[in-house]
Amino acid sequence: MLDTSEENRRRHSLDPHQPVWLFGYGSLIYKADFPYLERQPAYISGWARRFWQGSHDHRGTPDQPGRVVTLIETPGHRCDGMAYRITPNVFEHLDHREKNGYLRLRQTLTFNDGHTTDGLVYIASEDNAAFLGPADEADIARHIAGSHGPSGSNRDYLVQLAEALRAIDAHDEHVFNLERHLQEMNR
Numbered sequence: 001m002l003d004t005s006e007e008n009r010r011r012h013s014l015d016p017h018q019p020v021w022l023f024g025y026g027s028l029i030y031k032a033d034f035p036y037l038e039r040q041p042a043y044i045s046g047w048a049r050r051f052w053q054g055s056h057d058h059r060g061t062p063d064q065p066g067r068v069v070t071l072i073e074t075p076g077h078r079c080d081g082m083a084y085r086i087t088p089n090v091f092e093h094l095d096h097r098e099k100n101g102y103l104r105l106r107q108t109l110t111f112n113d114g115h116t117t118d119g120l121v122y123i124a125s126e127d128n129a130a131f132l133g134p135a136d137e138a139d140i141a142r143h144i145a146g147s148h149g150p151s152g153s154n155r156d157y158l159v160q161l162a163e164a165l166r167a168i169d170a171h172d173e174h175v176f177n178l179e180r181h182l183q184e185m186n187r
C-alpha cells in the first residue's frame with residue numbers, strides 16, 4: 001500500500017524545540033487525536049477542498065477505497081479549517097495517519113483576525129497513486145454511502161466534517177452538497 005510517511009520525514013528538517021502550525025481541513029478538524037499547544041480556526045487561499053482522494057486505510061479498504069478530502073489548487077478559492085500549534089514530534093503520529101498519499105506542504109495560514117503565519121498542510125496531489133479525481137457529486141455521495149474502513153464509515157467522515165465546518169461558521173459548497181445528497185438517499 002502507498003506510504004508517504006518516509007518521504008514526509010525526509011522533506012522537512014524541523015527544529016524539535018520549535019513549535020509549528022499545522023492546518024487541518026478534513027478529519028484533522030474534528031478528530032484531534034494528538035497533543036497541541038493551542039488551536040484556532042484559520043484558512044488558506046488558492047485551494048479548494050474536494051472528496052477526490054481515495055482512502056484505502058481509514059474509510060475504505062485496499063479493494064474498496066472510500067473517498068476523503070484533499071486540496072486542489074484553485075485560484076480565488078479559500079479553504080477554511082483548523083490550525084493547531086504543535087511540537088514537531090507529533091508529526092510521527094500524523095505522518096502515519098496521513099500516509100495514504102499526503103505530503104506536508106508549506107502554506108500561509110490566515111487567522112480570523114487577519115494575521116498570517118507559515119504552516120504545514122497535508123495535501124494529496126493529483127499524481128499520487130490513491131488519487132481518484134473528480135466525479136459527479138451524486139456519484140461521490142453514493143460512493144461515500146457504501147464505504148467503510150478501519151476508522152469507521154465514510155458517511156461519518158463526511159457528516160462529521162460538515163458539522164465541524166458549521167461549528168466554525170465555514171461554508172463549503174462541495175461538502176454541504178454531498179451531505180445533502182447523502183440525506184436525500186435516506187429518504
Ligand code: SIN
Pocket residue numbers: 023024025026027028029068069070098122
Ligand atoms: C486534513 O484533515 O487536513 C487532511 C485530510 C484528512 O485527514 O482528512
